Amino acid sequence: MKRTTGMDRATTRNWRPATRAVRGGTWRSEQGETSEALFLTSGYSYDDAQTPAARFAGEADGMTYSRLQNPTVAMLEERIALMEGAEACRTQASGMAAMTAALLCQLSNGDHVVAARAAFGSCRWLVDSLLPRFGIETTTIDSTDNDAWEQAVRPNTKVFFFETPANPTLDIVDLRTVCAIARAHGIISVVDNAFCTPVMQRPLELGADVVAYSATKLMEGQGRVLAGAICGSEQFINEVLLPFQRNTGPNLSPFSAWIVMKGLETLELRARRQSENALKVAAFIEARVPQVLHPGLASHPQHALAMSQMEMPGCIFSFVLEGGREQAHALLNGLDLIDISNNIGDARSLMCHPASTTHHSVGAETRREMGVSEGMIRFNVGLEDPEDLMEDLDRALQGAGL
Numbered sequence: 001m002k003r004t005t006g007m008d009r010a011t012t013r014n015w016r017p018a019t020r021a022v023r024g025g026t027w028r029s030e031q032g033e034t035s036e037a038l039f040l041t042s043g044y045s046y047d048d049a050q051t052p053a054a055r056f057a058g059e060a061d062g063m064t065y066s067r068l069q070n071p072t073v074a075m076l077e078e079r080i081a082l083m084e085g086a087e088a089c090r091t092q093a094s095g096m097a098a099m100t101a102a103l104l105c106q107l108s109n110g111d112h113v114v115a116a117r118a119a120f121g122s123c124r125w126l127v128d129s130l131l132p133r134f135g136i137e138t139t140t141i142d143s144t145d146n147d148a149w150e151q152a153v154r155p156n157t158k159v160f161f162f163e164t165p166a167n168p169t170l171d172i173v174d175l176r177t178v179c180a181i182a183r184a185h186g187i188i189s190v191v192d193n194a195f196c197t198p199v200m201q202r203p204l205e206l207g208a209d210v211v212a213y214s215a216t217k218l219m220e221g222q223g224r225v226l227a228g229a230i231c232g233s234e235q236f237i238n239e240v241l242l243p244f245q246r247n248t249g250p251n252l253s254p255f256s257a258w259i260v261m262k263g264l265e266t267l268e269l270r271a272r273r274q275s276e277n278a279l280k281v282a283a284f285i286e287a288r289v290p291q292v293l294h295p296g297l298a299s300h301p302q303h304a305l306a307m308s309q310m311e312m313p314g315c316i317f318s319f320v321l322e323g324g325r326e327q328a329h330a331l332l333n334g335l336d337l338i339d340i341s342n343n344i345g346d347a348r349s350l351m352c353h354p355a356s357t358t359h360h361s362v363g364a365e366t367r368r369e370m371g372v373s374e375g376m377i378r379f380n381v382g383l384e385d386p387e388d389l390m391e392d393l394d395r396a397l398q399g400a401g402l
């Protein structure tokens, strides 16, 4: 293997974002392949017994076992780190593997976590059900209220955990202020940046300590594989995350890493076009339904804040119907082109009813508290022509009596 300029930080630091997305992390074999090689291997062989001894002792670089390193996975990690502006990145098998690792690698019995109450269903499960089983106290708050973060801090608070925009309520957390509160108390802020990716929002630049991803979503971008990633300082990744990750093994497969790497090459183009399409479609829907929650629309209660920290409003938004679950399901059943699907970030337009799918497991009371109502529909706008999407929506809205 030859390190190309894609792996040389002194050079890549000066590259602009588009170049990083296509070239960052590239590492070529003796064959000189242009597209990154896919190393589907769990182990590595050595010319002599001294080589693995030196590698295991940390005295020489080189691969030893794919739970510890894999060349294809390393290329993806270097590319994500460059795009994020992070010192280091490690990838995991799914977004939830990343969230679990980002929390458990640094928390111990007796610690306290403050988390946003509006969150992806499984992220809420980690906070409400998993962490307390290990003696980690958790408090969930209205994450849009900066004072609530400050007031929830206790002497044993170790981590702030939140997503912005939140899935599916599109609540926005004031990254600059909340991360500054964390810093002032020596608390680590862990930001789930799945809705945005580094092309739309870079929380590390706004004061966050750790950024965690479901790379399944917009990063991968075509609905093929599950993936996760954690970005942070070299100290956090090497000293806090790696001992946990290397011994518990939530690793991303080289195949999935390769797919995500291909996705990153077109991430900025997809994000920009899908954001434009989503804004057009959201404006169309806004004229027909009681409430649209889209950070790019002036009607979003935190529109100005969202646009001060996001470079694009994103391709995912929600809207609320007065007729509850029955009307929401009727609308979904009236769609021809747009798929009923609970994935997001796909190049295809997908719509789902969170209360009966992604947020079913959190229970009715938590849904009410989070603002996930029975009439809420979440919409991932894809790369199709928005005129076709609006024609499909027009039919479905009429069919649901709107």
Ligand SMILES: *Cc1c(COP(=O)(O)O)cnc(C)c1O
Binding pocket: 094, 095, 096, 097, 099, 120, 122, 123, 163, 167, 192, 194, 195, 213, 214, 215, 216, 217, 226, 227, 228, 344
């Ligand atoms: C999808 C999602 C996750 C979970 O990611 P998976 O790749 O499905 O495990 C976590 N957080 C947010 C905000 C998500 O949208």
